[in-house]
Amino acid sequence: MATVHHWTGLEAKALRLALRLSVRAFAQQLGLAVATVSKWESKLAGTEPRPDTQAILDTALGRADASVHLRFETLLSEMADPLTTTRARVTAAGPRAWEYESWADDLERVVVALARQDFAFADSLLNRWLIRFKAPGLDEKGLYLFARSTALLGDLKRDQGVVLGPLSAQHSYTGARAVFTRLGIPRRVAQLDLSLAVVAEMSGKLESAALSYETLAVDERLSRRDRARARLWVGTALSKDGRHDCATRVMQAATRDFVYLAEPDDWAVAHQKLALARRGAGDLDQALHFIGIARSSGTTDSPMQRVRLDTAHGHILLSDTATRDDGLLVLGQAATVATQHGLVHQLRSIEGIRAMSEGAAGPRQR
Template identity: 75%
Template sequence: MATVHHWTGLEAKALRLALRLSVRAFAEHLGVGVRTVSKWEKLQALTDPRPDTQSILDTALVRADTAAHLRFETFLSEAGRPRTETADRRLTPAGPLAWEYESWADDLDRVVVALSQQDFTFADSLLSRWLSRFKNLELDEKGLYLFARSTALLGDLRRYQGTLVGPLSAQHFYVGARAVFTQLGIPRRVAQLDLSLTVVMEMSGRLETAARAYETLAVDDRLSPRDRARARLWVGTALSKDGRHDYATRVMTAATRDFEDLAEPDDWSVAHQKLALARRGAGDLTAALRLLDVACTTGTGRSPMQRVQLITAQAHILRTDPATRDEGLRLLDEASRIAAQSDLGHQLRSIEAIRRTCEGAFKPLHHRAGSSEWQTYDRRNSAKSSGGPGN
């Protein structure tokens, strides 16, 4: 948020407008005379409030709510930004002011935290604030970098909500961000967008193509060691969804060792969760339960998405055994409730897919629950609903 180091009538007027007060009400709010506020309104940047009034204005700004702060920065930005003339002789803003770059970067840090907590409404409001204010053509390199980061984060938001392809989707925003980072010559960011686009590819069901893309990215020097390890893990998840559980296990085990070497406990925990699902798909329920226990007892944080993923994995494994099927279905209901509350659209669809396989897996009652025939039937119907980066 903007900080006013020295108030003039310009900033005072912006604060009044942000608080949505009349001149008289604003004067009463500050405890100053109406004529004083009128003077600020008339002279704006040509007049300075007295030192004691500067402190009063500081206090009024600090006590304003978040929405008022956003309006204050917008009004101040529009009042102070130089303007250029377009071809149709309209005056348009020339680009961000110096203090806006810092405010924009701070907001992006807040977006990252909001997305990690699945606070999509707040994240969307912060991103829309900047993406609706500036267009590519009016930005310098610093502005373009922030614009591309904002666009990529908006792609993450859409991906978490399950809007994968089409206009205003995760894929749409990732492609746009990738083009800007390519223009700026930032290969690490381009590679990260390639990884995100591959996740969308996998979540859309293009499993074999996604697995090949992950394999390429797993050895791409443009990515950090952690991102390369994640790509290797996701090779395994795509293969497991495609029914190639033994090969997937080998690939994911290698990724697990990478996370251990990198001292990434959360990724290490998630890798065990994905390994559990691969072993479950291969029919090795004992190993699946052992790996799932590791996933449940490690890791440092549990966001709503992480909780949904872990509970869904538990349900997916427990419902395999007729003796624990009811507990698995109960956990599916719990995961569905959390996913709905957190607006996790893709997770909701995955849970429903698993629920449908539950209904189908137990229809051939003449099959013995532990027989190879039943296991083959069950794996065939549930492989593509097992967990991956978006699940």
């Protein structure tokens, strides 16, 4: 059932409409003057009933049946839209009890949307709350939801390739980390440290990223899965830095952890990264072996993962003159999917691989 922590004219009007009463009949039911109810309806969130009247409204809502509560929540959601009400007043009041549940539900929908690379829908769900509520006016529950929303916004920006700057993944992750630190939730803080290390790697700060990953790989604040992922990403940073044999050993240790944890998707990703490490070491047979495992394993078939797999496969094929044309074809397919879904960072990687391949092939073609 819905509850209201602090009544304004907005909530009072929503209750009247949910009860399907006229202004006069609503005033009579509450034992108030018609002019009082009319004032609420004209000023909405800009006016507040007296404390004794707040109690009367609590009683009226408490006595209503389930259908009235459902209509009340629906009407209030529509009426409280930040585009149609006084934003400052709604924000100051903080989320109502029913809004907490709606906010949490929307965050679950964001996770699904991000997994499908439906960035527009995820962004609209997040901004529904981040525009409406600001951290200074929230209680602990609201702050937790705000921080989770901000962290997910960081994931969205990261997947879009917006890594650095004022509206970037780094900015969002840093903001979310500050709120979780304030709330005293060390696991979330450590997860944000892991995300910030990914941002460092994506922006080319390989040594800094590797050091952060190494620290987090043994950080007890993180789950065993997150620690294994950190170990895998140590290997990724090492491989990008040209230390392919060392990277392979580190990645294989992470792969064994994913077997123990029964994480097929992470296990598949690990083999994709192993394939790239072996390509870097010049061991194309092993690279093709590992990419074959990655392509036939895992349970997630998101556009992002398809692009990553095809990019890695194409990169390996381009390393052998005999399979260069096949590599270009696979990269072309990856670029098409990346463009369709706005995967800017992956598209840049594909363009970089193509450019290197053309440079290497230049003397042979002249």
